[in-house]
Amino acid sequence: MNTAAIPLPAWLEVIVIPILNIIMALIASGLIMLAIGVNPLEAVGIMIEGAFGSDYAIGYTLYYTTNFIFTGLAVAIAFHASLFNIGGEGQAYIAGLGVGLAFLALDSILPPILLIPVGILAAALFGAAWAFIPAWLQAYRGSHVVITTIMFNFIASALMVYLLVNVLRETGQMSPESREFAPESWLPQMHQVFAWFGIKITRTPLNLSIVLALLSCVFVWVYVWRTRWGFELRTAGQSEAAAVYAGIKPKSVVISAMCISGALAGFVAVNEIMGVHHKIINNFTAGYGFTGIAVSLMGRNHPVGIVMASLLFGVLYQGGAELNFEIPKITREMVVAIQGLIILFSGALALMLRPWIVRLYLKVRPVSAVVDH
Helix, strand or coil: CCHHHCCCCHHHHHHHHHHHHHHHHHHHHHHHHHHCCCCHHHHHHHHHHHHHCCHHHHHHHHHHHHHHHHHHHHHHHHHCCCCCCCCHHHHHHHHHHHHHHHHHHHCCCCCHHHHHHHHHHHHHHHHHHHHHHHHHHHHHHCCCHHHHHHHHHHHHHHHHHHHHHHCCCCCCCCCCECCCCCHHHCCCEHHHHHHHCCCCCCCCCCECHHHHHHHHHHHHHHHHHHCHHHHHHHHHHHCHHHHHHCCCCHHHHHHHHHHHHHHHHHCHHHHHHHHHHCCCECCCCCCHHHHHHHHHHHCCCCHHHHHHHHHHHHHHHHHHHHHHHHCCCCCHHHHHHHHHHHHHHHHHCCCCCHHHHHHHHHHHCCHHHHHHC
16 A cells, blocks of 8 residues: 555644654664663653753743744745755854844934844845845756755855954954844843743743744744645645646745745844844854754644744753753763754654554544545
């Protein structure tokens, strides 16, 4: 039986299968821990405690989660158009430049009520602009977007280093970073937001950009599955010939999908530059753009799955740091290896369990009912 052609409900595709893949990855990681003399159950307990054991830990976990949601959504919306955007890292980096330039020029001119919207808009525009060039090259010159987005990551990195060292560096400052922006442009952090309601929590990097991340999830869901543009996006991604027959312009879809993808990746700069650093610094993206690829694949390119996958990687980042501190045998490289196993089972081996899930599902529902559904 060809199980690949049999559709499954979204809750199985987006939730159950990814969870089973994660469990398999954790089992493989547990075997490695046993081999080096570490109790896997103890390690998992420490990781969970490190990620959720206090408001401080939760704040850091959700802070990482926010970045992964942005980059995961960026990969997903391009993927629905059959595009593989690997340039989230560079797009987020250039978005940070856009936020910085806007604030360096306007933070002493604009009123506070306008500064934050201007910063968010600048992040989206600069991220979209950096994604537009590879999109145009694929649509009108046939250059593959995978190759061009990888190249543009390196170009973005070199450009930012040059600007931070030679142009934007604050006078008298040896470190490659800009001056600090005016406090009116800072995105409120969550300990400040809670304080408005009389609730005291520990200060962490978590800020209001997490609300923007959740709103972005709603936007992607509505755009992809509830709008005409989303229908065109998915149609062009499934079959370019069918899209042309339906009157859809695949080249326009490529450019619009990549620009939206770049804008979503650019929102990482909102979290990092506006919410945490309050200045342009070198390498603030810290690999979030690349991790977003795994997040999107694990979440089956659906906003709900991406939120869950982002939270998992947030736990791995924050809980992994605690694990490294508590158990010296588990180094930072070991934590990265665990992340790699999760990516392996959720990416390259993502469909390994699907045939068994399909057969089990068919025992509950007959083939005719599944196909009709």
